[in-house]
Amino acid sequence: MDKKITILGIETSCDETAMSVSTCLKTDNYFEFEILSDVVASQIDLHKKWGGVFPELASRAHLEAMIPVLSEALEPIAGLAGFEKNIGAIAVTREPGLIGSLLMGIETAGFLGNYYKKPIVDVNHLEGHIYSAFCAKNQNSQNENLKLTIPTKGIFPILSLVVSGGHTSLILMKSHLEYETVGQTIDDAAGEAFDKVARIMGLGYPGGPIIEKEAQNGDEKVYDLPRGLEYSGDFNFSFSGLKTSVLYKTKDVKTQKEKKYDKKDMAASFQKAVCDILIKKTLAAAKKYNPKTVILCGGVSANGYLRERFRLELRKTATRPSVLIPPKNLSTDNAVGIAIAGTIRFLQTQK
Ligand code: KG4
Numbered sequence: 428m429d430k431k432i433t434i435l436g437i438e439t440s441c442d443e444t445a446m447s448v449s450t451c452l453k454t455d456n457y458f459e460f461e462i463l464s465d466v467v468a469s470q471i472d473l474h475k476k477w478g479g480v481f482p483e484l485a486s487r488a489h490l491e492a493m494i495p496v497l498s499e500a501l502e503p504i505a506g507l508a509g510f511e512k513n514i515g516a517i518a519v520t521r522e523p524g525l526i527g528s529l530l531m532g533i534e535t536a537g538f539l540g541n542y543y544k545k546p547i548v549d550v551n552h553l554e555g556h557i558y559s560a561f562c563a564k565n566q567n568s569q570n571e572n573l574k575l576t577i578p579t580k581g582i583f584p585i586l587s588l589v590v591s592g593g594h595t596s597l598i599l600m601k602s603h604l605e606y607e608t609v610g611q612t613i614d615d616a617a618g619e620a621f622d623k624v625a626r627i628m629g630l631g632y633p634g635g636p637i638i639e640k641e642a643q644n645g646d647e648k649v650y651d652l653p654r655g656l657e658y659s660g661d662f663n664f665s666f667s668g669l670k671t672s673v674l675y676k677t678k679d680v681k682t683q684k685e686k687k688y689d690k691k692d693m694a695a696s697f698q699k700a701v702c703d704i705l706i707k708k709t710l711a712a713a714k715k716y717n718p719k720t721v722i723l724c725g726g727v728s729a730n731g732y733l734r735e736r737f738r739l740e741l742r743k744t745a746t747r748p749s750v751l752i753p754p755k756n757l758s759t760d761n762a763v764g765i766a767i768a769g770t771i772r773f774l775q776t777q778k
């Protein structure tokens with residue numbers, strides 16, 4: 428039987444306060460979504476001078492942004508006045524993330540849920556990144572709401588490479604929201620490596636977009652950098668050796684003086700080293716698990732060089748899986764993916 432629901436998604440796990448209202452019609456074969464709002468208040472400027480996210484400041488900034496973001500997200504349903512009538516459930520990022528930041532979203536969801544008597548659906552932050560990738564297809568004109576169709580079956584197994592500031596994981600999904608982690612970083616996350624290397628090179632925060640820009644005019648063959656766990660035979664990652672190698676090539680460790688090196692070439696060589704290993708491990712996992720769909724998502728998937736190479740190399744594989752990558756604005760933290768994942772979880776539990 429067809430089911431229709433409108434859900435409010437809330438994401439506050441790190442340094443973005445994000446909310447989205449989405450409707451979904453579930454038929455036997457499809458989830459048909461329409462994204463009514465997608466609001467993100469970023470704290471990047473606040474954390475710039477620390478070279479990374481300052482947890483206590485992040486929680487306070489979430490608190491300040493909460494009401495304005497909520498008001499804007501609810502505009503398509505006539506604000507709080509339309510909440511009771513229109514919203515069927517509230518999806519919120521429960522974990523993982525900074526505890527103070529997570530609590531801001533969880534408390535907000537809890538209050539709204541209590542007041543309006545609406546169920547709360549817990550979403551894992553990584554599920555949000557994965558489901559953001561379904562927004563890759565069916566992009567329509569700028570002025571219309573984004574509409575997307577997610578099949579209920581026939582797209583599995585899905586292999587997802589989630590690469591963000593906090594995670595580097597290969598996740599294998601057998602059916603909607605039923606999954607296992609088949610590989611992950613044993614130290615730094617890929618985005619964290621971008622941020623730390625940018626800091627070592629004095630480039631600013633967040634490191635990913637800045638390194639990508641520097642790398643555009645650099646020669647990726649100039650510096651020989653390590654690819655962690657390249658021959659480990661598993662699907663795990665390691666980026667701390669790569670980061671340390673950049674440190675030794677750019678600074679005299681004893682005197683802390685900067686060595687002579689080319690920033691653009693270093694950025695390009697580093698970016699290639701990260702992307703080489705991300706792609707190599709994804710290809711190896713794809714060979715083992717034969718996915719019908721491969722997803723690249725999370726903040727680092729905003730990287731143009733990675734997007735292009737990932738798509739190209741995955742398409743060359745024997746089984747030719749379909750490759751989904753979110754649009755760049757939905758690669759980084761957002762509530763659209765949280766609303767989508769929350770809706771699917773909610774509808775699956777409603778028999
Ligand atoms: O997914 P996200 O917004 O937050 C977390 O869940 O961590 O990811 C943020 C990370 C940061 O480390 C940032 O440097 C990285 O994504 N990032 C990029 C790019 N844009 C953002 N890394 C490489 N290239 C980019 N263009």
Ligand code: ZN
Pocket residue numbers: 552556591592725726759760
């Ligand atoms: Zn994230």
